[in-house]
Amino acid sequence: MITLYSYPELFGVADNNGYGLKVFAFLRLAGMPFAHRHVFDASAAPRKQLPYIVDDDETIGDSETIIAHLIAKHRLALDDGLTAAQRDMRHLVTRLLDDLYWVMSYSRWKDDAFWPSFRDALLREHPSLTEEGLRKAQDFNAQRYYYQGIGRYEPEAAYARGTADLQVLANLLSASDYVFGNSPTSVDAAIYGFIANILFYPIDTPLRQFVVAHPDLVRHCTVMHAAVGSTARPG
Template sequence: MIKLLTFPPAFGLFAASPFCVKAAYLLNMSGQKWEREDMLDPRKMPYGKLPAIRAGERLIADSDRIQTYLESEGADFNKGLSDLDKANARAFIRMSEEHLYFHLVLDRWADDAIWPKVRDVYFSQVPPGLRHVIAAGVRRKTLSGLHSQGLGRLSQEERLARIEPDIDAITMRLRHSHFLFGDQPTAADASVAPMLAAATASPGVTLMGRMIEGNEVLMAYIARVDESCG
């Protein structure tokens, strides 16, 4: 049986990380039997992050590599899609994981009103006397990386202007079908829906979260994907 190494449940979701939720969705879609193993410290994992899976003697990290492994075992996460749809699906996945995700990280790590709640979830295993010091160091490193990446230099309003076209693109796709590429969930849904859900579940009020929560199409989509893949 496959073991999914994942962050624990948080903010009312399967895990705080949308990539862990994505991995769980892919495992369910693949039909493989699996169980979860929760952990908070991923430093000993390949790449120093989660999710990862144990499949026999193999330890496979990163949600993309997990997908590749499951496909090598016979899973077809894009069944029935044309080559054009597969290309478009790849673009939606990258939009979600390489753009919306970093806005999510900024919402959780950069906002002084939200950060204490996030800190106490992410660093709950650190003794209270050390938690603030250790978490502050990790926070500085994270925000420095986002500043170098570029999004960390923008105001919330400027970031919202970057997010809105992405949200509009996802909404437009969903006006034509139950899922992004038809009436059955695909790999794109396993990526995009957890990212949207994470934005609405983050503690406190964020501009991205409010934008998604006010979009009936997206909220229904999040629930539909979780019902089908969760």
């Protein structure tokens, strides 16, 4: 039995972190039965990072490593039809999403224009959290952003970087519902993990403004929402 450990939901999205939602969506698309355990404490996770899975007696962290493990061990066919060039594109998209992650996280924890709305939503939906605890998490994230680099950007420059990433995704999705045709693959799960965590949050960041203004991004997210069985609706 597979158990997915990831951050809790927010605004009806199954995980308020893009990487955990990516694994959730992949498992749903692949038709794999799994238990989903929502946690805030990552101390038991490999590298102290969420998400991770426990698959029988194996514990695996990192979303890409998790997906590679699941495909190999359970002979999942979701990506079987991909060409070598498509697999290269999938790799490039996952790296682009790594960049988008930092801007999306910055918009929640760093930007004073949006932090209060994000904090209040967490406190409202997860009563076990405290304002003091969230402030400590904010301080921790501020250190991460500084050393990664995005924390040294002014908001306008940070969002310009994020919307450039989103424009590339919008271009990729302009021809069909999914990246590589009429059927979803793991790259669609990856994109959904991040776009859903922008679109379905009623916090009007520049990232959300961009997504809402691009029908191809909205269409992909909505189609994926239905495919993975989520119940969230745009705010």
